[in-house]
Structures are given as C-alpha cells and as structure tokens.
Amino acid sequence: xxxxxSGIITTAFKTLFTNAIDALLEDTALxxxxxLIFTNTTFEECPNCLYxxxxxxxxxxxxxxxxxxxxxxxCPYCHGIGxxxxxxxxxxxxxxxxxxxxxxxxxxxxxxTTTAFGQCQTLSKLSTVTDIKxxxxxxxxxxxSAYVKHRFSxxxxxxPINFGADSYFATMWKRIS
Numbered sequence: 001x002x003x004x005x006s007g008i009i010t011t012a013f014k015t016l017f018t019n020a021i022d023a024l025l026e027d028t029a030l031x032x033x034x035x036l037i038f039t040n041t042t043f044e045e046c047p048n049c050l051y052x053x054x055x056x057x058x059x060x061x062x063x064x065x066x067x068x069x070x071x072x073x074x075c076p077y078c079h080g081i082g083x084x085x086x087x088x089x090x091x092x093x094x095x096x097x098x099x100x101x102x103x104x105x106x107x108x109x110x111x112x113t114t115t116a117f118g119q120c121q122t123l124s125k126l127s128t129v130t131d132i133k134x135x136x137x138x139x140x141x142x143x144x145s146a147y148v149k150h151r152f153s154x155x156x157x158x159x160p161i162n163f164g165a166d167s168y169f170a171t172m173w174k175r176i177s
Contacts, residue, residue, distance in 0.1 A: 026093075036131055038134055042086050048077035090131055097122070119172060133158060152176060155172045
C-alpha cells in the first residue's frame with residue numbers, strides 16, 4: 001500500500017506555514033498590547049531636587065522646573081533620598097488566548113498545574129522569551145486598562161510550540177487581580 005501523503009510537507013510548505021504564523025503574531029494582527037512588569041528596580045535621580053554626589057543623597061535644594069516646589073526642609077518628591085524608583089516595564093504585543101479549549105498543549109483535564117479559571121495563555125516569538133522569563137507580572141490589553149485591568153503572574157516557563165521550528169512559545173499566566 002502506497003502512502004499518498006508522502007512528500008506533501010515540502011520546504012515551500014514549511015516556509016508558507018512559518019510566514020502565516022508570523023503574520024498572526026504581527027503587532028497589527030491577532031495580538032494585543034501587554035505590559036510586562038519586571039522585579040529588578042532601577043533608580044534615577046530625583047527631578048525635583050539637586051542630587052549631592054558626595055553624600056549620594058538629596059541636597060534638599062529645589063531644582064528649577066521640578067514638579068513640586070519647596071523652599072526648605074526635605075524634598076517632598078523623593079523624601080530626601082535623592083533617587084526615585086523608575087517604572088521598570090516593557091510593552092509587547094502578544095497573542096492572548098482566553099478560551100482554555102483553544103490553548104496549545106493543554107490536554108483538557110484540569111489538574112494542579114493547569115486550570116481554566118482565571119488563566120490565559122500567550123503566544124509569542126522567540127525574540128520575546130527573555131523578557132517574558134524575566135517578567136514578574138503582565139497587564140493584558142493595555143488599551144482597555146482604564147476600564148478593566150487584567151493583571152497576571154507567570155505560572156509556566158515559555159514552552160516551544162514547534163510549528164515546524166522552535167521560533168514560537170506558549171506561556172501560561174494566572175490572574176492576580
């Protein structure tokens with residue numbers, strides 16, 4: 001008996017498939033803007049007061065053009081520290097799958113590691129894996145965050161999906177707010 005499907009998966013077919021998945025993951029396709037929040041905090045000099053490099057603290061002297069004017073005492077913006085924590089985030093467009101029946105690699109049987117309630121799955125390209133692994137939290141669909149804020153923490157490592165190449169990854173997230 002001859003295999004009528006042999007040779008059907010050609011290099012051209014794989015290229016077409018890869019191009020189709022890339023098109024789905026483009027910023028203007030089936031993705032939504034998401035904000036990744038990282039745990040490592042960086043600091044920058046206070047924009048409200050002059051920084052004393054010798055003491056590495058605020059000089060508690062108002063810097064012209066600062067957001068909160070003051071004449072004496074401790075800087076009301078940085079509370080005399082001289083530095084403020086910067087927002088350590090990154091915006092990415094990710095494909096978010098809300099319906100657990102559509103999740104990739106999910107066998108449909110709830111267990112301790114995978115339950116449908118309060119979770120989502122994101123699909124992304126290889127270029128986003130480092131950022132996703134370093135993220136502590138994610139806010140999904142920042143376009144609607146003024147109305148509802150979907151805040152998630154990562155519950156799995158990004159796993160290769162292997163649509164013909166290890167260029168795409170699925171990550172599970174659990175809702176925290």
